[in-house]
Amino acid sequence: MQFNHLCKYAAAAVALLIPLLAHAATWAELTPQQQQALAPLSGEWNKLSEKQQTNFLGIAKRYPKLTPLQQERVHDRLVRWSKLTPEQRDHIREKYRTYRKLPPEKREAMKQHLRQRHAMREQAASAVAPAQPKP
């Protein structure tokens, strides 16, 4: 009798807590504020891993505090960010942390270097890209 009651209580507690464990949320389940912050990801949200969703929800939480320019940048880059591999994202994070620790003058030099390299890569990519066939 005692044990049965205890089991019933434990089962009820587990049943109540199961929804907390089911962490992944569909796009429709996000709040309007989260949907607005993550709007560029609406099409692929349900395909993202739970880890990615957790991380993007963290970004959505901080999004309202950003300036309009920063919000625009986030929207422009979200999809590209989501398409990178986890290893690429980790590599960028590590590089960015190192970059932030540099003294201001070195940081500026590094930024210039990265900007030039990126511009050259884009130039090279557009030169290699095949011409679009005329309809």
Next chain:
Amino acid sequence: MRNKNLTTDSIRKLLNQSAHQLDDATLDSLRQARMRALERQRLAEEAPVLAWLSSHGLKGGSHGFWSMPRAVLALTLTASLIGGIAYFQAANEHAYDHSDIDIAILTDDLPVDAYID
């Protein structure tokens, strides 16, 4: 009419006389019933919540681990579960949540691809 002449003391005497006429088995049953009634009354007076738990089978027996009230055991288990899950989730989210650094990267002057070697 005769009843009007009865006093508390006379009633007590009459009851005692009647009780003395009862056989041992009946007296024993009455004694046990009285003890049970007194026990219920004591519980209800000292802790209405405990009495309610007891009457609903939520208060445990009298030996060892199981002598703890079952509600306390259930609450302890539930609290442990909630605590464990909250800790697991917090640790999990912390492990996955790079949003601080990510938001800095996403709002930086340089595009994301500039950081890729």
